Amino acid sequence: MNKKIVLKKTPIGIPKESDFKLVESPLPELRKNEVLTKTIHLSLDPYIRGVITGKHIYAEKVNIGDTIVGRTIAKVIDSKNSDIQVGEIIMCSNGWQEYGVSDGEGIRKIDPSSAPLSTNLGILGMPGLTAYAGLLVYGEPKKDDVVVVSAASGPVGCMVGQIAQIHGAKAIGIAGSEEKCNVVKEKFGFAECINYKTENLSERIKEVCPNGLDIYYDNVGGETLDIMTKNLAMFARIVLCGFMTQYNLATPPPGPNLGPIVGSRASIKGVVVYDHYDKQQEFITLASQWLKEGKINYIEDEVFGIENTPMHFCSLMRGENFGKTIITIN
């Protein structure tokens, strides 16, 4: 039998566990070219909140009764596809369930010896590529640039800061707890990390970046983005990546006044990871090497068992996660 989590009610505001339901279903019969896989790791990401309510730019809305979508690392346990062998590990999109079926379309084989499997969902996966492409293509970091990133302890944020440092820039983080800030500084090597919940962000950013920000990589939107636009260095680059402050809102709130963008000759661009798959192989090669050499670190917020997925996702959407949010299925 397969255990899966389906949508019970479309969430309003921050998702609740009662918006989801665990159901069991028999394992499907495989057709030609299909493989059956058992999920090992399931990635939980904030963008899934938008997918569920049909606000994602590409993914289809999740309907009531349907399995919640998501990227997974899974092991092939049965195969009618000559290109994929039983025992191989693949990156696929099983979603929130223990078993999934794929015809091989859009999957990627994973070499389990190259890095811990779960990193393929985090710092070596889509969050990592998002950080890499967004920072390099739109941020264009140069030596000694001051790079500020919000949600700095998350998989995108920690990679932005670490890649910035590899390029000779100075990384400054913003995060929501003392524990997160400590990890950002000690484990990820950021020069400083501001706790926006307990410190006065407007004042602290001026102290920490007296000459302004050269790059602001934004994962949150809202007031943090507004404050950063008022602290830009000349020719600053703002990279819009995530809007954690508004995923739970029905109507997008106003944004920052754009007057300072003119005065500081700044640019604003958004990063959509789907546009940058041409950089994926280059990124994985580089980042795997950085990981082996100890140049980059990561943290994971791992919970075991498919039945705990709704709880863990709701916690993520309240900003209570600490590192890349993963469900591991034994």
Add this chain to the structure above:
Amino acid sequence: MNKKIVLKKTPIGIPKESDFKLVESPLPELRKNEVLTKTIHLSLDPYIRGVITGKHIYAEKVNIGDTIVGRTIAKVIDSKNSDIQVGEIIMCSNGWQEYGVSDGEGIRKIDPSSAPLSTNLGILGMPGLTAYAGLLVYGEPKKDDVVVVSAASGPVGCMVGQIAQIHGAKAIGIAGSEEKCNVVKEKFGFAECINYKTENLSERIKEVCPNGLDIYYDNVGGETLDIMTKNLAMFARIVLCGFMTQYNLATPPPGPNLGPIVGSRASIKGVVVYDHYDKQQEFITLASQWLKEGKINYIEDEVFGIENTPMHFCSLMRGENFGKTIITIN
């Protein structure tokens, strides 16, 4: 005697005539290298509102009792500068007064035969260069692009639309009266012009630009900017130039939510004309030729007499001007 307008009270909100005062003073004695000029045309521009209250990025605040600043076309009536002869016409910054003194620094000689003198303050002057540089450098118009511009009957707006058409793009205007919209269409050749005061801008922009905007050249900020961000074509360029909706406000209001910038892969950049003086000669040569060939038109909102300057400026800051706002002094 020299008549001039000085600041009486720092304006709060929309400026009032009582914020200014007409005073008379004797003509100054010229020192070595100085010239005395008589103002012919004085340019009134919205950015002066920011200068008066010290919000301009470069210009010094105007103090109580000081003459209001501004660009002028003037005739040299006395000269102790061997490079500038009596009778020559120059572009200078006399401000709101009938006579001014210059040491020749920052002035530009004007050939009175090449175009009507006042156009050097409007479509051939700084507003024209602002339109040209902002549109070409940050907007990058291509054939058949849809270019939307707000404050379309003003000197920047009308030039943006006309230069866009010269580059094969389709110009759509936004303006605040039926009369302005008619001129924008009939005199400046825009394909359409929406009256934001009487029409539903959100609905009309979708009708007029069903495939979205490729370029939005913004002279106003506020709700118009917000609506445009929701109607962008893929890879759209937003050029921030003016913030007419907020010059009279003490505190800048919130701006647009930036979510749509990510989805449409748009870019946001601001234009500051001072960055583009390297294009001034090229622009004047081109635009003078376009004017002679009838490829560009202009309208002026001309009032006579220095004593009418405060009234005309207050009217401009209420958005009641119609075309480039000029004071002509006989």
